[in-house]
Amino acid sequence: MTLDKNVLWKKIKRALEQELNEYEIASYFNKVEIDNILENSIVLLVPSLFIKDQINKKYQSLLLNLFQIEIPNLTQLDYKIEFKQTPVTENNPYKEKLKEIEEEPIIQKHKALNPKYNFDTFVIGENNKFAAHAAMAIAKNPGKAYNPCLIYGNVGLGKTHLMQAIGNYAFQNFPKCKIMYVTSESFVNDFIISLQNKTQPKFKQKYRSVDILLVDDIHDLQKAQTTQEELFHTYNALHDAHKQIIFTCDRPIAELKNLTERLRSRFEMGLTVDLMPPNYETRVAILQQKFKERNSSIQISNTIIELIAEKVTSNIRDLEGCLTKLIGYGELVNKNITIEIAENQLKNFFAGPPKPKISVDLVQRVIADYFNVTPQDLKSKKRARTYFYPRQIAMYILRDITELSTTEIGLEFGGRDHTTVMHACQKIEAKIKTDQDLGPIIHELIRSIKEKGMKS
Ligand code: ADP
Ligand code: MG
Numbered sequence: 001m002t003l004d005k006n007v008l009w010k011k012i013k014r015a016l017e018q019e020l021n022e023y024e025i026a027s028y029f030n031k032v033e034i035d036n037i038l039e040n041s042i043v044l045l046v047p048s049l050f051i052k053d054q055i056n057k058k059y060q061s062l063l064l065n066l067f068q069i070e071i072p073n074l075t076q077l078d079y080k081i082e083f084k085q086t087p088v089t090e091n092n093p094y095k096e097k098l099k100e101i102e103e104e105p106i107i108q109k110h111k112a113l114n115p116k117y118n119f120d121t122f123v124i125g126e127n128n129k130f131a132a133h134a135a136m137a138i139a140k141n142p143g144k145a146y147n148p149c150l151i152y153g154n155v156g157l158g159k160t161h162l163m164q165a166i167g168n169y170a171f172q173n174f175p176k177c178k179i180m181y182v183t184s185e186s187f188v189n190d191f192i193i194s195l196q197n198k199t200q201p202k203f204k205q206k207y208r209s210v211d212i213l214l215v216d217d218i219h220d221l222q223k224a225q226t227t228q229e230e231l232f233h234t235y236n237a238l239h240d241a242h243k244q245i246i247f248t249c250d251r252p253i254a255e256l257k258n259l260t261e262r263l264r265s266r267f268e269m270g271l272t273v274d275l276m277p278p279n280y281e282t283r284v285a286i287l288q289q290k291f292k293e294r295n296s297s298i299q300i301s302n303t304i305i306e307l308i309a310e311k312v313t314s315n316i317r318d319l320e321g322c323l324t325k326l327i328g329y330g331e332l333v334n335k336n337i338t339i340e341i342a343e344n345q346l347k348n349f350f351a352g353p354p355k356p357k358i359s360v361d362l363v364q365r366v367i368a369d370y371f372n373v374t375p376q377d378l379k380s381k382k383r384a385r386t387y388f389y390p391r392q393i394a395m396y397i398l399r400d401i402t403e404l405s406t407t408e409i410g411l412e413f414g415g416r417d418h419t420t421v422m423h424a425c426q427k428i429e430a431k432i433k434t435d436q437d438l439g440p441i442i443h444e445l446i447r448s449i450k451e452k453g454m455k456s
Pocket of ligand 1: 124156157160316
């Protein structure tokens with residue numbers, strides 16, 4: 001019995017489609033054919049050395065198994081490289097050059113992705129294990145594993161790194177997969193420009209023609225209501241077409257304000273994963289990883305790495321900042337880093353971010369100013385609404401942003417009882433729920449108090 005090459009390949013390809021995703025098929029198998037069927041082997045015709053290497057590395061045993069279902073005594077797969085789609089005449093002087101270019105593995109850099117942000121450089125700990133594994137599953141099977149996916153966590157905990165790792169993985173492994181990375185800020189800007197230049201169709205086309213859309217920092221979309229509408233439609237178009245969408249946010253979606261309900265509901269569909277601050281061991285591992293990446297001639301001992309891991313706890317960007325500072329210093333003065341140098345150079349990091357100094361006096365002054373009364377009025381026994389309303393707000397804010405007890409706060413308002421303070425706090429809390437304007441006013445007052453507290 002003779003097997004028809006084309007029929008056999010069609011069969012194998014159909015079986016491959018069951019096992020692999022569409023990007024893998026499009027990237028590696030669309031231009032493959034069977035060249036020859038021999039006694040114990042099959043010769044595959046592949047369009048480039050790169051494709052041959054990739055098939056060899058990743059799919060060899062799968063392919064062999066599939067072929068063996070059809071030809072049980074098959075033991076080997078061979079390859080022949082032929083570029084069918086680029087005809088070059090025999091005496092073309094560029095032939096060799098062209099061949100070289102075609103054969104060169106395409107290890108390129110995606111223009112919007114930082115190649116340093118990949119899975120190999122991402123240290124996995126208890127804090128990010130779930131997020132990292134979900135990200136890897138998505139990268140291997142875009143559009144299928146978890147769609148959409150939302151990664152949230154505080155600033156500097158690796159959201160951008162993880163998101164770009166997905167992009168970089170897909171970019172390296174599925175050359176046919178179109179990946180778009182955009183910060184929410186540039187998405188907004190891009191949209192505004194398209195409105196100004198009347199190029200909305202182009203804008204739509206640009207974002208809706210991708211296979212993976214990565215939108216970083218969606219908290220920056222708050223207030224940009226029209227852009228939110230546009231993102232909503234982009235989302236629907238991509239999701240309907242089973243394209244992968246990933247978002248990052250610096251807080252849980254429920255805490256976002258000024259977000260249209262329908263976009264909120266889209267963000268909440270799919271998988272949500274969070275990134276927490278790393279524990280001590282993970283911080284040490286991250287520092288070691290970052291130090292290795294720097295390839296510096298300067299020595300930094302484990303004791304110093306451990307010192308940094310102990311002192312800088314909440315933000316990975318700051319951990320890295322410490323290393324940058326020490327390496328910079330060491331290279332500048334050409335000296336290895338001692339504990340004394342480290343402690344001295346990293347004083348600011350070890351002290352933590354500067355905190356505003358908030359005194360009762362400051363709070364009373366800011367609030368009295370805002371309501372056009374005096375701090376004395378707040379402490380007095382005056383009971384008109386002009387006085388007791390700002391007084392209650394001052395008590396509420398003090399309770400909110402200081403560690404003072406209700407008893408201590410009462411004493412600062414003309415020796416009032418702690419139950420009065422508790423009552424004031426409850427009153428204001430209830431009013432915030434019914435009076436839409438009050439929340440923003442209190443927010444603004446707190447901001448102003450903290451700002452003044454930084455200066456004092
Ligand atoms: P975010 O986007 O959450 O603000 P980034 O992704 O920019 O944070 O991360 C800040 C820095 O910390 C980056 O340099 C990133 O490489 C690094 N980083 C974060 N998490 C890890 C991790 N688990 N392993 C290695 N580096 C990390
Ligand atoms: Mg980020």
